[in-house]
Amino acid sequence: MSRIRPKVLAIASGGGHWVQLLRLRPAFEGCDVVFATAKEGYRADVGGAPFHVIIDANRSNKLRLLRSAWSIFSLLRRERPDVVISTGAAPGFFALKIGRLLGIRTIWVDSIANAEELSMSGAQARSCADLWLTQWPHLAREGGPNCFGNVL
C-alpha cells in the first residue's frame, strides 16, 4: 500500500491562500506533489508540477458549493493522494472532508490571516483534519488546533 514517495495533494483557493500553500513547498520535498487551485493563471507558479483547476466557491452560492465539492471529489478519485493539505478556504475544506471519507490523511493549515479566531472553514476542519494547525500561538488549544509556526 505505502509508496516510497508519498503523494500529496496541495489545494487552496486563490489569493493569499494560494501564496501561503506555495510557501510550504519545502515540506513536500521527496513527495510527488499535485497542486490544485481555482485559477488557471496560477499554473506558472508550480513549475512543471501537476496542476489542476478546481471550482472555487464561498458560502454565498450554495449551488456553486456543490459543484466545487464535486470537482474536488473527482480530483481525489483520479489522483488518489496519500495526504491532502490545504490552507483554505471552502475548496480546501471539501478536499479534507471528502479525502478523509476516502481514507486519505489530511492536514489543515489555517491561514495566517485568521489572527483573532480560526476561519469558518478552519473551525469546521476540526472534524476532518488529522493534523489541525493554526499559525498563531495564541489560538492553539489543548486538543487542537496545534501551532508549529507560520509561513513567514
Add this chain to the structure above:
Amino acid sequence: MIFITVGTDQPFDRMVRVIDRWAGETGRRDVFAQIGEGGWQPSHIAFVEFLEPVEFKERFARATLIIGHAGMGTILSALLHGKPILVMPKKASLGEHRNEHQTATARRMMALGNVNVAFDEVELREQLDRIDSLQARAVIASHASGGLVEGIREFIFQGGQRS
C-alpha cells in the same frame, strides 16, 4: 510606480477614492490601481479591474511602493519582494469582505513590524501625504521554514496521531 491592489475578491472603493483624490490634488501621476470587478472607477489614476497572476507579479516587481487591502496575499508578496507596504483593512460591516478578519490581521502584522497600516480613510490620507518616507520592512525568505515545515514533513513521512 505606486501599485494599488484591492485583492481578488471584492472592490475596495473606500480606499481607491481616497487615493484618487490625493493623486488629483497632488498631481501624482505614477500610480496604478487594480480596483476589483465592478469597482468605482478613479479619474486621476490608471487602473484595471483585475490582473492575471503573471501580470500581478510583474506589476508588483516593478513597483516602488504597495498600497493594498490587508489581505495576506498582498502582504506576503510585499515582504517577499522587499517593497514598502501600506495596508488598509476591508470591513465586512461595510460589505467589503465576508468577515472582519482583516483588521485583526493588520494589527497583528503591524505588531510584528511587517506592515504600515491605515485603519480608516483619515489615516490613509495622512499616510499618503508622507508616503515617500515609507520604508520597506525586512525581506522574508522565498519559502517557509522552521517548525511548521518540519511538523508537516514529519506528519507526511511518519504519519502521526490525530491532533
